[in-house]
Amino acid sequence: MVSRIIPVETFDLVVFGGTGDLARRKILPALFKRYCSGQMPEGSQVIGAARSELTEEQYRASVAEALREFAGDAAQDVAAVSGFCDHLHYVAVDARGESGWGDLAALLNEGSVRAFYFSVGPGVYSDLAKGLKRHGLTEANTRIVVEKPFGHDLETAQKLNQELAQYFDESQIYRIDHYLGKETVQNLMAVRFGNMLFEPLWNAQYIDHIQITVAESVGVAGRGEYYERSGAMRDMVQNHLMQLLCLIAMEPPSQFEPDAVRDEKLKVIRALDTVAPHHIVRGQYTAADGADSYREDVDNPRSKTESFIALKCQVNNWRWAGTPFYLRTGKRLSERDSEITVMFKDTPHSIFGDEAGRHRNELNIQLQPNEGITLKVTIKEPGPGGMRLVDVPLDMSFAEALGPKGQGAADAYERLIMDVIRGNQTLFMRDDEVEAAWAWTDPIIRGWEARGDVPKPYDAFSFGPDDAALMMRRDGRNWRGLGK
Known part of the structure; x- marks a missing residue:
């Protein structure tokens, strides 16, 4: 039985918290497996963003290590890991400050689907949303992904929704529940x-x-x-x-x-x-x-x-x-x-x-x-x-x-x-x-x-x-x- 792979558009996926545990265990291995299945079109990029000062080579080496640990048998293919890492970039970004946003903007492609994955604590969501908007990194085809918890109670959930709604339309917000x-x-x-x-x-x-x-x-x-x-x-x-x-x-x-x-x-x-x-x-x-x-x-x-x-x-x-x-x-x-x-x-x-x-x-x-x-x-x-x-x-x-x-x-x-x-x-x-x-x-x-x-x-x-x-x-x- 042959699996039908549905093609996707060329995309830039920025993972804020790109050096964190969720990125290493789940997000990057998932993207690697999609790359192996032919769902990462030529020109697509995965950009890790975090506070740490790393070179691109250091980040790629770190991701390759994470894939060997968490991506299963597919990561034993050295050529596949190397090919995936060719799509990787890294930029140090201060979510609450000004540093790094210009470097991030320089990496993004015009016209590609832009997805920003907030793999960080919910206390930083509003800062990241504001930063993306303030630095002109959003377009009509921009999406943001936010992880749970979506608030601690009704009041904080409403506040979080209101903060995100200042910068993004509801059609651009993806609240992810892996279940x-x-x-x-x-x-x-x-x-x-x-x-x-x-x-x-x-x-x-x-x-x-x-x-x-x-x-x-x-x-x-x-x-x-x-x-x-x-x-x-x-x-x-x-x-x-x-x-x-x-x-x-x-x-x-x-x-x-x-x-x-x-x-x-x-x-x-x-x-x-x-x-x-x-x-x-x-x-x-x-x-x-x-x-x-x-x-x-x-x-x-x-x-x-x-x-x-x-x-x-x-x-x-x-x-x-x-x-x-x-x-x-x-x-x-x-x-x-x-x-x-x-x-x-x-x-x-x-x-x-x-x-x-x-x-x-x-x-x-x-x-x-x-x-x-x-x-x-x-x-x-x-x-x-x-x-x-x-x-x-x-x-x-x-x-x-x-x-x-x-x-x-x-x-x-x-x-x-x-x-x-x-x-x-x-x-x-x-x-x-x-x-x-x-x-x-x-x-x-x-x-x-x-x-x-x-x-x-x-x-x-x-x-x-x-x-x-x-x-x-x-x-x-x-x-x-x-x-x-």
Whole structure:
């Protein structure tokens, strides 16, 4: 099966924070892989910009080292690495001052797509936007890419949006959430809206509940200062899990077009009910199996920040009335596992009797570590002895079903960066989306702060606090995934 590579225009991509960890681990390896796939036209440039005083040769050597560490087998091709590095430039820029902007301007090509990736802290976004405008580096085909967090709460998100809007039109701003670039996340839309099989059943009449789990086995060591300010709610629920919920719950857009898709996602966020306190479980990992506790990782023995959160949410509209959405995310859990489970209702009447057992269809969308989709259906267990029912999976692993094409699918950053170059905002968050998500999130956080709630302890490498399982069992349900 031959992969069809969609060409892109010649571009200049400036990575502010070009020597930072995100650039080295994700952005530059993604660009290198797109170069290897033929998606870096002749004349395109990748320009690293940071405060460090480096020569171009030093920067290229640093990037080559990062590629060997983070770009996989493709970086073993010395000629490919060298060819990619020929597209690289470097300039030292003072985001809050005047130095370096003229050097950056001299590198940019007239008429090329210009993308400026803000791979820096959000406190510098406004300075960079102002600097680009003040020094005349923006054109009609200019785009900026900003990383999360998009604010700390509704007030700061609104302020950030207002600051960026002073210098750029909303059509030029790309708020990147790498979860939306995952192959399976996009396949979720294809499964829903490209198959007659599912969409007629995609509602409260046929679906019992939906679970969204994003579990990580790593702790917060090395990110302690940031995580203490955010916690799992701000770090994961307000953006990643919210976006997954939107894609699962939204109405069919009129077409697969950026604003049509984002309009429907916004409707879902605005339809979310307030979450009752007894439908919120916060947790914090404790030392176990050689791992330090959360409080040790953040060097705060009295921390009340959650490293785990589980929520029961309701989407208050006709399609989903009465169908709960269970969200769960945490650090230092038993395994790395991100998945969406759509649990269908029982058949209204079993003709096989109680001895055959009661079985439910289940659609599982695995986001990581192994992307794929599984549909469980009920069949007769082989053999004599009467009608005994058993669940079997109709399994589509991308690597198995699509062969080399499935194994070599572009990763999230590759896809999203190329969408920026093409000017396609479908998989990027709009300003009103971000603000609506914070408007739902803020009261939940204020509520537990006012109550003085303390996160429940859970052992590192466990399934999370027991209260999360109890919340489900009160509803007669159980969590899926995480080894269960």
